[in-house]
Amino acid sequence: MLKRGHKHTLCESDTSSEDEDSSSSSARRPNKQSRLSIDLKSKDLSDNEDGGGGWDVINAKEQTDETGGVANTNTNYSVFAQRMMKNMGYEEGKGLGKYGQGLVDPVEASRQRGRRGLGLRLEGLEASTNLNWDGKQESIFDQLDGRELQRARSRSNPFETLGKLFFQNRAALKMANMDCVFDFMFTRPKNEAGETLIGPEDLLYFADVCAAPGGFSEYVLWRRKTDSGGFCDAKGFGFTLRENDFKLHDFFAAPAEFFEPHYGINGQEGDGDVFKPSNITNFVKFVRTTTKGKGVHFMMADGGFSVEGQENIQEILSKQLYLCQCIVALGIVRTDGHFVCKLFDVFTTFSVGLVYLMYRCFKYVCLHKPNTSRPANSERYIICKWKRDDVDNVYRYLFEMNERLIGLSSSMDVTELVPLEHLRAEKEFFDYICTSNDEIYVTSP
Numbered sequence: 001m002l003k004r005g006h007k008h009t010l011c012e013s014d015t016s017s018e019d020e021d022s023s024s025s026s027a028r029r030p031n032k033q034s035r036l037s038i039d040l041k042s043k044d045l046s047d048n049e050d051g052g053g054g055w056d057v058i059n060a061k062e063q064t065d066e067t068g069g070v071a072n073t074n075t076n077y078s079v080f081a082q083r084m085m086k087n088m089g090y091e092e093g094k095g096l097g098k099y100g101q102g103l104v105d106p107v108e109a110s111r112q113r114g115r116r117g118l119g120l121r122l123e124g125l126e127a128s129t130n131l132n133w134d135g136k137q138e139s140i141f142d143q144l145d146g147r148e149l150q151r152a153r154s155r156s157n158p159f160e161t162l163g164k165l166f167f168q169n170r171a172a173l174k175m176a177n178m179d180c181v182f183d184f185m186f187t188r189p190k191n192e193a194g195e196t197l198i199g200p201e202d203l204l205y206f207a208d209v210c211a212a213p214g215g216f217s218e219y220v221l222w223r224r225k226t227d228s229g230g231f232c233d234a235k236g237f238g239f240t241l242r243e244n245d246f247k248l249h250d251f252f253a254a255p256a257e258f259f260e261p262h263y264g265i266n267g268q269e270g271d272g273d274v275f276k277p278s279n280i281t282n283f284v285k286f287v288r289t290t291t292k293g294k295g296v297h298f299m300m301a302d303g304g305f306s307v308e309g310q311e312n313i314q315e316i317l318s319k320q321l322y323l324c325q326c327i328v329a330l331g332i333v334r335t336d337g338h339f340v341c342k343l344f345d346v347f348t349t350f351s352v353g354l355v356y357l358m359y360r361c362f363k364y365v366c367l368h369k370p371n372t373s374r375p376a377n378s379e380r381y382i383i384c385k386w387k388r389d390d391v392d393n394v395y396r397y398l399f400e401m402n403e404r405l406i407g408l409s410s411s412m413d414v415t416e417l418v419p420l421e422h423l424r425a426e427k428e429f430f431d432y433i434c435t436s437n438d439e440i441y442v443t444s445p
């Protein structure tokens, strides 16, 4: 985890080092290339000298072999290979073998996929000889039957085979996964000294924002119930778009009675839209009052909406969602409490600035993509540990930024929350973001 003033792996990313990096790599590149071509040449020469084999020279056009003949110009075989075949009696167009009975045409690569029936061809899924990319080809996945797509997903990520276990959805498993990876910091919260944050007569208070149908909360309630031998000593506050509501009757693994949805202004009758400032204020007030002014031990946020066809700008389309979920967290997480929130890409100055402000408001912050998250998507989670107690100014600042975003005409935008120069100057933080972006993409299978 990234802690202020804490050492971690570095990636050079400020302007000067970028220059240094690119100049050093461009200085290395010709060297590497030339070494490669020198190697090939010298190996080739030595092959010709001692007559030994090894390197296939692709498209050996009009090369003279040692017997003085001109090698066939229409073949991809090396001069050496052709000579050897000739010595073994091969005549072009005839099969090998004593009676020329061998196959004339090369053996075709098998086109059977997995357990699909022999010869079954799915239009659009076969390797294409047309290398011109046509954006419409993305729809080939629409033709796959569900089971085939599921198998492909499981092959690319074995954790997919876990399915949803006894929870209502896979999301519950993602939360279980993260809770475990971070040493149960959410469901068994402790302070910096390692003491439990939950008093003996206390409940574990948590909030689940942008959260329907509620798999995350189902996991938390199940965990608390299991840990305490059957009695669920937790209380959850849910906030989500009412039009896509919680499915409390689908809480299979844990009792839904310990979970209370709230939809902002007008409480139960509100619309649950986290973008609306009045919804935020109402929910914050409700949670603070119910927890006797202390706030929740942790908040989870998993907001997302369909960006079909615009996946490449999902980060930009989701910026207000990133922002509003962070605002709510600063409003309701108690001192020393935690926050986990789904993000997608973190490339823009806006998102990086937001992550930076979280880094200032919590003692530890990191970006994490759990194994249970599909490798092909850009989702990752920001994990924030131990909230500081003096974050009201950041809360008010972000709240105002949201109001500005709402008030702007469609041609205007808020593009940064913290100036880029300031982010660059925070070298340890900035390097962490670069490394994280590199690692989440490079190491995802």
Ligand SMILES: C[S@@+](CC[C@H](N)C(=O)[O-])C[C@H]1O[C@@H](n2cnc3c(N)ncnc32)[C@H](O)[C@@H]1O
Pocket (backbone or CB within 6 Å): 169, 171, 172, 209, 210, 211, 212, 213, 214, 215, 216, 217, 239, 240, 241, 244, 272, 273, 274, 275, 302, 303, 304, 305, 321
């Ligand atoms: C991926 S789902 C959350 C899944 C959830 N964590 C679970 O475990 O079941 C994303 C949720 O974000 C909600 N959402 C999207 N935009 C929202 C908004 N503006 N305000 C409130 N909720 C929103 C969606 O309605 C949806 O319920």
